[in-house]
Amino acid sequence: MSAADPFSLAGKRILVTGASSGIGRQIAISCAQMGAQLVVSGRNVERLAATFAELEGEGHIQFGADLSRQEDIDRLAAGAGVLDGLVHAAGISKLAPFRLISRMQLDEMFSSNVYAPMLLTKGLLAKKRIANGGSILFISALASHVGPLATGAYSASKAALLGAMRTLALEVVKQGLRANCIAPGYVRTPMLDSLNQSGGSIDEHAKLTPLGLGEPEDIAYAAVFYLSDASRWITRNYFIVDGGLTVPMDIYA
Amino acid sequence: MNNAAQKAFSLNGKTILVTGASSGLGRQIAIACAQRGARLVITGRNAARLQETHDQLAGTGHIQVTADLTIAEDRERLGQASTAIDGVVLCFGGQMLSPIRQLKEDLMTAMYRTHFLAPVMLTQRLLQANVINKQGSIVFMLSTSAHIGTRGVGPYSAMKSGLLGIIRCLAIELAPRRVRVNGISPSVVPTPQLWGEDNEQNEPLNKERQRHPLGLGTPQDVANGAIYLLSDASRWVTGTSLVMDGGAVL
Numbered sequence: 001m002s003a004a005d006p007f008s009l010a011g012k013r014i015l016v017t018g019a020s021s022g023i024g025r026q027i028a029i030s031c032a033q034m035g036a037q038l039v040v041s042g043r044n045v046e047r048l049a050a051t052f053a054e055l056e057g058e059g060h061i062q063f064g065a066d067l068s069r070q071e072d073i074d075r076l077a078a079g080a081g082v083l084d085g086l087v088h089a090a091g092i093s094k095l096a097p098f099r100l101i102s103r104m105q106l107d108e109m110f111s112s113n114v115y116a117p118m119l120l121t122k123g124l125l126a127k128k129r130i131a132n133g134g135s136i137l138f139i140s141a142l143a144s145h146v147g148p149l150a151t152g153a154y155s156a157s158k159a160a161l162l163g164a165m166r167t168l169a170l171e172v173v174k175q176g177l178r179a180n181c182i183a184p185g186y187v188r189t190p191m192l193d194s195l196n197q198s199g200g201s202i203d204e205h206a207k208l209t210p211l212g213l214g215e216p217e218d219i220a221y222a223a224v225f226y227l228s229d230a231s232r233w234i235t236r237n238y239f240i241v242d243g244g245l246t247v248p249m250d251i252y253a
Numbered sequence: 254m255n256n257a258a259q260k261a262f263s264l265n266g267k268t269i270l271v272t273g274a275s276s277g278l279g280r281q282i283a284i285a286c287a288q289r290g291a292r293l294v295i296t297g298r299n300a301a302r303l304q305e306t307h308d309q310l311a312g313t314g315h316i317q318v319t320a321d322l323t324i325a326e327d328r329e330r331l332g333q334a335s336t337a338i339d340g341v342v343l344c345f346g347g348q349m350l351s352p353i354r355q356l357k358e359d360l361m362t363a364m365y366r367t368h369f370l371a372p373v374m375l376t377q378r379l380l381q382a383n384v385i386n387k388q389g390s391i392v393f394m395l396s397t398s399a400h401i402g403t404r405g406v407g408p409y410s411a412m413k414s415g416l417l418g419i420i421r422c423l424a425i426e427l428a429p430r431r432v433r434v435n436g437i438s439p440s441v442v443p444t445p446q447l448w449g450e451d452n453e454q455n456e457p458l459n460k461e462r463q464r465h466p467l468g469l470g471t472p473q474d475v476a477n478g479a480i481y482l483l484s485d486a487s488r489w490v491t492g493t494s495l496v497m498d499g500g501a502v503l
Contacts, residue, residue, distance in 0.1 A: 007262045033258035173466040210428030214489045221261050221486035230477035233470040235500040240493050247421050247492030
């Protein structure tokens with residue numbers, strides 16, 4: 001494919017958080033296949049190194065970081081260099097019925113799923129590390145609109161990203177930056193496996209998905225579109241990638 | 254270089270049917286799909302302009318069918334000319350404004366025939382004739398007016414919203430064959446036919462431009478959205494519409 005290909009990521013530097021597993025890992029791998037130089041970050045340095053080893057091309061860097069800690073956010077913002085794309089794929093998920101939600105659980109969930117992406121973006125913007133034409137992408141989740149049982153904290157944290165993204169996109173448009181959310185449905189990832197083991201009814205939901213369970217690639221390719229110049233006119237957008245799961249639901253009711 | 258991600262965004266080996274290909278968005282979508290490796294079946298009402306589009310298609314094996322899709326025989330003819338289709342983009346149309354209080358039955362009927370009946374019944378023909386391949390993709394050209402209210406746009410808005418209903422139900426019906434059904438909802442893209450020349454005197458356009466944080470879109474932007482929805486990269490996206498609005502937000 002030529003350099004004029006609007007879907008190519010050649011010449012772009014892209015930071016992907018949560019790249020040590022699941023959706024983040026595949027986004028990093030697919031972005032590298034489309035020609036990007038990656039900065040990958042994750043908590044588990046061994047698994048991060050495994051992702052790193054799978055990246056096509058050269059010039060990638062890896063960055064072990066626990067983004068629930070402000071010092072790690074600051075270190076990553078300072079060390080990432082100038083970026084053309086930023087994907088917030090790091091996140092955690094734990095099931096807890098509403099009556100058992102504790103402040104500690106909420107702090108933990110929001111720290112990873114909301115504060116980390118917001119503060120990392122803020123840190124990078126403050127240092128002017130996102131280049132003109134850059135694309136910022138939040139990986140939300142359809143739980144934000146559906147609210148499955150026992151996901152109160154998780155669903156709230158993913159819904160928060162929508163509001164954050166809408167405001168951010170308006171504020172950074174003058175710098176030529178875009179911000180968007182992708183909301184995946186049920187995708188075959190380690191996170192989904194662990195939810196299943198802790199008694200989630202995820203199998204049932206996967207059965208409800210008209211196109212079946214999604215693969216990490218399905219989210220990664222949507223991310224490639226949102227990071228590439230092919231989507232240069234799209235900002236403040238919340239895009240559902242769910243194999244049709246919510247088509248029979250009135251999620252805006 | 255031809256790895257999994259690059260293949261996912263390619264249209265090599267796919268046959269794409271584009272309606273409304275004689276001008277505007279349809280023309281640009283056809284040209285962009287051909288550049289990405291697709292074989293095109295293009296259709297439009299104006300034979301001369303359709304030929305101009307055809308002349309701009311990269312590659313070989315494309316076919317053109319002059320047809321008015323509000324006419325059942327023309328849809329039948331197009332259906333017969335189309336075999337083994339991997340993607341359909343339904344984008345012919347045109348804006349007709351009228352406040353509801355002044356709405357004439359003739360205008361409403363014309364809107365219905367052009368914007369709703371024609372794309373829906375063409376889709377019906379293609380499905381009945383079994384010419385849409387497994388894992389194919391059907392894309393309806395909508396508009397942000399499918400989602401929002403704008404003064405005077407009632408008839409158009411209603412037809413585009415109506416297509417959202419078709420998209421959702423058809424997405425469920427075709428999921429077992431892994432055929433996806435989606436829309437594209439662009440905001441203002443200044444095509445000359447719909448908006449006139451884009452200059453300082455064009456007040457409606459300049460007003461629209463102010464409302465869009467990223468400015469107005471180009472036909473190529475919309476074509477890129479169509480390529481994503483037609484390619485295997487979007488094989489798990491169905492029953493939705495890709496909003497392209499330069500940040501103006503629904």
